[in-house]
Amino acid sequence: MNKIWCCLSLIVLFITTASAQTISKNWQLNPTQKTPGQEQIFGNATDLNFNEGRFEFLDKNGGDTVASGDYLYQNKLLVLFYNTPKDTIQNLRVSALSDSTMTISFKGNKFALKSKSPR
16 A cells, blocks of 8 residues: 555656746747836847856847856746846746746736747
């Protein structure tokens, strides 16, 4: 009987962790939607790369780094710890997240991002 409960617990644990959403990927800001406050957060960046606790905001050419640093994502709260251009901290909310889209909220403004397919 204990083996059955153990197996059932492992299956439930596996299913919940397998379906967890992650923001660790390359994202692209929606170019048709210029929202007030977008430049305050992202500068002139169009591509956002989140990877294993590190982030980079890249310009539309994909060559120049607009901002970079570390991030922490937990319970729909996204905290950015900037190293460049200046040492600062920014709190954002992830209001929607799927495999292909993410919506970030900041001071009443919403920013739509879509997953960028690898080149």
